[in-house]
Each structure stands twice: as C-alpha cells, then as structure tokens.
Amino acid sequence: MECLLGLVGKDFVITVTDTSAIRSITVLKHNEDKTRVLSPHTLISFSGEAGDTINFSEYLQKNIQLYGIRNNIELTPAAAAHFVRRELAEALRSRNAYQANLLLSGYDKKKGPSLYWIDHLAALVQRPFAAHGYCGYYCTSMFDRYYRPNMDLEEAKDLIRKCLQELHHRFIINLPRFSVKVVDKDGIREIEL
C-alpha cells in the first residue's frame, strides 16, 4: 500500500515517499518520514513491514555513519548500495530476514547522481527511475512515457506531479500527503512540489 518513487535528473535524484503509517485498515499517522539519511549525500527511502524497515534502515544508517567517522571518508552511493545489499542478502538466508524494500538515492562528486532499487529479496539494480509497491504499477508506465535523461529539477517535479495525479486518480488507497526529497551536490533537502 505504500508508495516509493525515485527519479534521476541531470545533477540530482528526486525521491517521493508517502507519509501515511497504515496498519490493517486504519491510518495511524499522516506525517511519517519513510526515509533515513545514510551520509550527507546518500538517502534511503523504505517500505515494507513497519518494524523491519525502521530497524534495518537505522542499522544501515548508524553503520555507514560509523564507517564515515572511522575512515574519515564518506561511503559513495555505489558502495553504500552494495553494503545494503549484502546485509539484506545475508539476513534473507537467516532466521530473521528483513521485510523491507528500499530505494537508495545518492550523489557522488565524481560519478554524479544515482538511484538504486533494492527489494526485500536483496536484488539490486541501478535505475534511472524506480518505484516500489502498488504505485509502481501506475508510475513506471508514466516514467516510461515521459522520462528523459538529463531532466532539470522543474521537469522532474512536473513528471512527479503527473505520477501523483495518476495515483490520486486511479489508485484505490487514499494517499493524501507525500514527502519529496532531493539529493544533489549540496546534500539532501526536502522540497515542495
């Protein structure tokens, strides 16, 4: 029921997460933040089993921060993505697997922006755009139709607006609020659409 979207633009990655905490048929909360900052230029957004997602993403967050402190160098988004995959893959074949789907967005000073799609089975792919959950059924086709490489921020926001409009129009679940975050060379910031 949750919605995660991500899109790589010219020099930034934009990620969208819904802000509803849902349990069974009840909405518990309308301002849940489903993202964690891994390092100044790496952000993960997550969906899945409520406890697992937060537990796992904070575990990643603290370990990546620890790496940064110990080695005095920020883990690149690619390295962070592979670290995440490994942790998730090892947990998958143990008794306590994490039921968490992730999108990792990051900005590397040398390689530019990147977006990684990681599902709860620890399959990892780098994508220009990606989605998790039911909204993927609606939004990936919107992306396929309207996405172009090297979009600027305004164009990307426009496309995201189109996606959310489609969700409001067609998706049976009511997702009233979304949090939109941008990762670029200056770090991570939340923006209004």
Add this chain to the structure above:
Amino acid sequence: MVGKNCVAIASDTRLGAQAMTVDMNFPKIFPMTDHTMIGLAGLATDVLTLRDQFKYKVKMYHLKEDRVMAPRTLAHVVSSTLYEKRFGPYFVEPIVAGLDPRTHEPFICCTDTIGCIDFAKDFVVVGNATENLYGMCEGLWEPNLEPEDLFETISQALLNAVDRNALAGWGAVVHVITPERVITRNLKARCD
C-alpha cells in the same frame, strides 16, 4: 551452444518482480576467465550473490594454483557450491560455457538448482522459456557451426523463444567465445 572450436552463450536482459518489469538491462552472463563464461538464470538476488561467489572462487583458484580455471573445473565448483545448500537452495540454474584454456576444446553444461550437472555436446537451456528454447534449438542447431553461423543460430533460437514467453525478453545479449576473442553483441528484441 557448441560450434566448431567455439561456444556461444546468450540470455535475455529482463529483470522482473513477478509480472512487473523492473529493469530491461540486467546482465545474467558473467565472464569468469578469458575463455569461460557463466550464465545464471533465476532469482535475481541469488544471481548477484553467486556471481560474486564464483568470481571470488575463480580468482582464488588462479592465485593458489597459478593457472586458469578450465570450464570443466568451474562446472564442478558450481555444482558443489549449489549442493552445499542442498536443503535451502539458491534459486538459480547456471550454465557454464567455455573453451579449455589449453586445448581450446568447447565445453558447455548446465546444472539444476542443487547442482546436478548436465553435460551436453550440442546445447543446454535453463530458465523461464526452456520449453520454447528446446524446440528452437532442436530445430536450428547443427554440428560444427562456424562462429558467425553459431551466432545467428543462437540468436534466432533465443529471440524466437522469448517472444513467446511473457516473462522473458526485453533485449538479449549473445557472447561467442572463440580461441582468439570473445564476440559480444547486444540484440534488440520485441519490447511488448
């Protein structure tokens, strides 16, 4: 597929979560040595895990033994790696294709998810569209094909097989391994 002093290995490039296509450019064939490649069909997470494991094992073999791993050896490495997880298997069916590093004798084989090796002199198929692939290969393959003819044969077999399978396709990649070089070509396929 085996040719005359050459082998070919090919795969589609789709990655999907059930019926939803996630990526149209997901590699499933990985070079292990100059003359050997491994193709992994199945659960994407295990494809990535096993790719890394086999890379590690092949490199360690190279360092320890100071010689290149032969495809036949790699097949047994693959088999034992998979059988180690007999009661909680990796959901992957591998194909090993290559030329012997010394004799350049062609070698292909595939295994099931728990590492039972199937050696073949002609062709092996694994994955989602096996029924279609068996039919196509049975119809098109003939012995002693030259590299270019082998390329055409394997490409036609793969493309026509995945076009009749809803869960496969979205592009294809073909590698033809000859003693001199590896010819890699990306094929356009139906994307619908």
